[in-house]
Amino acid sequence: MSPTTGARAGNRPGPKPRLTREEIVEAAVEVGVDRLTVAAVADRLGVAPGTLYRYVDGLEEIAGAALALLLARTPLPEASAGWRAFLEAEAALAFDLLLRYAALVQDVGADLGAVAGDRLDRIVGTLRDTGGFDTAAAVRIADAVLDIVADGATQTRWVRGPDGGPGDLSEAARAYLESVAEGLRPRLEAIMADPREHVLDKVALVLDGVELRRAAGRPGYGGAG
Template sequence: MVTSEQITAAALELGVATITMTSVAQRLGVNHATLYRYVSGRDDLVRNAIDRAVTLTEFPQPNDDWQAFLRDTAHAIFDMCDTYPGIATELAGGTYSPMILQRGATLMACLTRMAFSPTDAVLALDLVTGLVIDHCRRAEQMDGRVPSASMPSRAELSSSWPRVEPGNEESMQNTIEAGQQAIEQSPRDWFDRKLRIALAGIAAELAPR
């Protein structure tokens, strides 16, 4: 016999972007029909796995510093996506689990207690979480941690920049080199640079005065 907790843990370990009912059943040593006693299908299995990942992730406690709170929240989501490949790809594709929605609502409520208006709290969190998920999705696909038919590898993308045209050599070459450096940089380091810009925008447009 297996438990729902064992099924969810196995799904998370195998990677939510590629799991099937059969692969999870094989990992647990049971017939895949057994899983249907606990989940309705693959989509249900994926949502349960994402919920487990959220539960295992330590999110920041609210304080008076909204920038630190949003930055730490972004890092918590980044770490979750990095620890469990496939979650960013699933979330980017619109797979939202009950725990994800509950966690989002809780984080938004924390921002309203920091004097954000409800609308601005939703917009600020949407901006930050969208940035994390899109960045992690592209990183996990470029690095081959999640299969993708369309996303090139880092090496392929770095070598695919356009040829330098005569008369435009210096500016184009400098731009290409900067782009290649961005591709080759640590995903976390490049993300942190983007996050600082996003937080500056929130401070300018949304944060309470």
């Protein structure tokens, strides 16, 4: 066989190619974090899976870094309509992103709080610029919204099951519905049927409270404007 025919870089004689952590993370994003394995990333790079362990500790580190890169690259919503519209749009966008990758987060153990730091910093900056919040208030608001969204994405996967889609109910969710009082069951069924709307309504409740704090002139909340 010719030296240029079909051989992967990792199988060629001579020194193994040098990698960087950044190249490994980029390859993980290219593979797709919803299909991520160490073997898939190694194959993408043309090296043996064991080679990656010279640069990263394992799949959890790769997954966390890939998620961080994806979050950093996803543009924030337009902020021209004001701080509240910005946060509501960010909550919807973040929910869709986190639900897409909920399996990875739960099964691999990637820490969303740790990987979303860059995005949180940009959200806080936008709240300062568009709403006049001070940094402490902006952090509390953004953290509350993102906590609701992250929990909602995790709960949605529990409701639907690992492979379920919209309208599906896992066995655990069905068993839970059977255990609650009949008067409460229709309301919970409605939430399970459209968890995204439920999550965004919870976000709206938090933002209603922020509006009240602004109207009351609470320090750090930018006044009533």
